[in-house]
Amino acid sequence: MSKVSVIGAGNVGATCANILAFNRIADEVVMLDVKEGVAEGKAIDMKQTAHTLGFETKLTGVTSNYRATAGSDVCIITSGIPRKPGMTREELIGINAGIVKTVVENCLENSPNAILIIISNPMDTMTYLTLKSTGLPRNRVIGMGGALDGSRFRYYLSEALGCNPLQVEGTVIGGHGDTTMIPLKRLATCSGIPVTSLLEEEKLGKVVEDTMKGGATLTGLLGTSAWYAPGAAGAYVASSVLNDYKRLIASSVYLEGEYGHKDLCIGVPTVIGKGGAEQIVDLNLDDEEKELFASSAKAVMKTNDVLREIRAL
Helix, strand or coil, rough: EEEEECCCCCHHHHHHHHHHHCCCCCCCEEECCCCCCCCHHHHHHHHCCCCHHHHCEEEEEECCCCHHHCCCEEEEEECCCCCCCCCCCHHHHHHHHHHHHHHHHHHHHHHHCCCEEEEECCCCHHHHHHHHHHCHHHEEEEEHHHHHHHHHHHHHHHHHHHCCCCECCCCCCCCHHHHHHHHHHHHHHHEEEEECCCCCHHHHHHHHHHHCCCCHCCCCCCHCCHHHHHHHHHHHHHHHHCCCCCCEEEEEEECHHHHHEEEEEEEEEEEEECCCEEEECCCCHHHHHHHHHHHHHHHHHHHHHHHHHHHCC
C-alpha cells in the first residue's frame, strides 16, 4: 500500500493530488492545507468523480493535521506564497523558508522515512534549505523543477516540429528560473533524430527562448502561476519513486562534485526510483553548456546566500 501526502492544497497541490488519485499512482493520497476547509472541500469534489472516472484511491483532505499524513512514502511540498508587489527577494525567501522548514519538520515527524519532493519556490533554494535543515541524505530530497521545465521544452519542440509530443525527448538542466535554466538543444531528439538536423537554428533558438520564459508567459496570460503542468510534474516524479520506475528525470539534487560543482541543489539528470534520487548521470556537456551551467550554478548559490543572510540556516 503506497501513500503520498501533498502539503498545500492550492492549484498546484490540488492538481498533483488529483492526478495521483485519478491515475491510481498511490493507494492513498492526503491533501493538507492551513486554510480551514480548503483541502477537505477539494478532496470531496475529487471523490465525487470517482465513479465517473473510475478510480478507487483513498483521498483525504485535512486542515493542519499532520497525523493524517503518517506513514507516507512520499511527501510533496507545494507550500509557500508568491512574490507580491513591493516584496523584496529576501522577504519572499524569508517567509517561504519559514513555511517550508515547518512543513518539512512536521512531515518527517509523522513519516520519518518519506522521500521529499519540493515544489515550493524558489525551488532550488527551498530544496537546499530542506536538505541542510533536516540533515537527510541527499537521495531523499528532490526538487521538481527540471521535470516541469523539460515538459515545457518538449511541448515547444513538438509545436515547432509539428509532431506528436510523445515522439520528442528533451532535457533542461540548471536552475529553475527564467535566466538560469538550460534547455539542451544539442541533445534533443524527435523519434531518435537530433532536432538540430530538423529545425533551423533560428527556430530552435525560439524554442529555447520560449521554454525559458514559459512560466512567465503563462503568468501573463492567466494572471497567476500555472498549475496543470507543475502539478503533473510533481506527480510524475512521485510515480517514479513509488513504482521504482528508475526514470531519468532532470531534478534539483545536491551536488558533491558532479558537473564540477558542490554544496548546492540544481537541476541535473537523475535516476529516480524507490530510493529517491538514486544516481546522477553525467551528460558530458560541451564547453558552451559547461559555461552556461557554471553561470546558472553561480546564480543559484547567490540565492542560497540569502538563507544565511536571514539566518534561515
